[in-house]
Amino acid sequence: xxxxxxxKFDEKGLIPAVVIDAKTKKLxxxxxxxxxxxxxxxxxxxxxxxxxxxxxxxxxxxxSGNYQHIVxxxxxxxxxxxxxxxxxxxxxxxxGTVSCFENPxxxxxxxxxxxLESLMKLIEGRKTEKxxxxxxxxxxxxxxxxxxxxxxxxxxxVIIAGKAEDKKETIYEISDLAYHVMVLMIQLGISxxxxxxxxxxxxxxxxxxxxxxxxx
Numbered sequence: 001x002x003x004x005x006x007x008k009f010d011e012k013g014l015i016p017a018v019v020i021d022a023k024t025k026k027l028x029x030x031x032x033x034x035x036x037x038x039x040x041x042x043x044x045x046x047x048x049x050x051x052x053x054x055x056x057x058x059x060x061x062x063x064s065g066n067y068q069h070i071v072x073x074x075x076x077x078x079x080x081x082x083x084x085x086x087x088x089x090x091x092x093x094x095x096g097t098v099s100c101f102e103n104p105x106x107x108x109x110x111x112x113x114x115x116l117e118s119l120m121k122l123i124e125g126r127k128t129e130k131x132x133x134x135x136x137x138x139x140x141x142x143x144x145x146x147x148x149x150x151x152x153x154x155x156x157x158v159i160i161a162g163k164a165e166d167k168k169e170t171i172y173e174i175s176d177l178a179y180h181v182m183v184l185m186i187q188l189g190i191s192x193x194x195x196x197x198x199x200x201x202x203x204x205x206x207x208x209x210x211x212x213x214x215x216x
Contacts, residue, residue, distance in 0.1 A: 047067075069087045116192055
């Protein structure tokens with residue numbers, strides 16, 4: 001851990017803070033912190049910024065209830081910018097959107113952004129707005145039993161590929177399994193956040209168990 005005094009604040013006593021959702025890794029906002037607001041952030045475990053327009057400290061969520069619970073704060077290589085990982089209680093933007101970055105300026109025709117969240121939205125769209133010829137829509141139309149059958153089949157394919165120690169084929173089959181599991185999640189109303197939270201709780205339990213073993 002570096003000392004706060006090692007950070008390089010600008011001539012106005014501020015340092016930019018890039019706020020990112022710790023679970024989804026989505027960029028939420030770019031704000032500024034003063035030495036005082038940074039200290040408050042670390043003491044409270046909640047993001048506190050310095051509003052350049054209002055010229056005062058600003059505890060995110062104080063009026064809206066959309067607090068940002070800090071997971072970690074990391075300085076860049078020059079120690080003049082911060083990455084703040086948070087678990088947000090609600091939208092980051094004052095306009096009510098999850099992120100302040102919602103206005104596309106340019107996008108490559110060859111390269112495309114991918115995320116599990118975007119894939120989940122695509123799959124959900126195939127259920128709510130049925131598309132003719134879509135395999136995903138076909139699965140939803142056939143119902144739960146068909147989806148479960150496909151999950152079972154893909155589990156078997158993963159086992160076969162893994163047993164053969166075929167890395168490329170195992171990656172392919174795990175991807176198939178992940179897709180069908182996501183279809184099942186949509187069918188049962190399970191979100192990615194539900195899975196994140198469950199895995200996070202297991203990580204904490206596992207960490208505690210390891211600590212207990214070390215103290216014995």
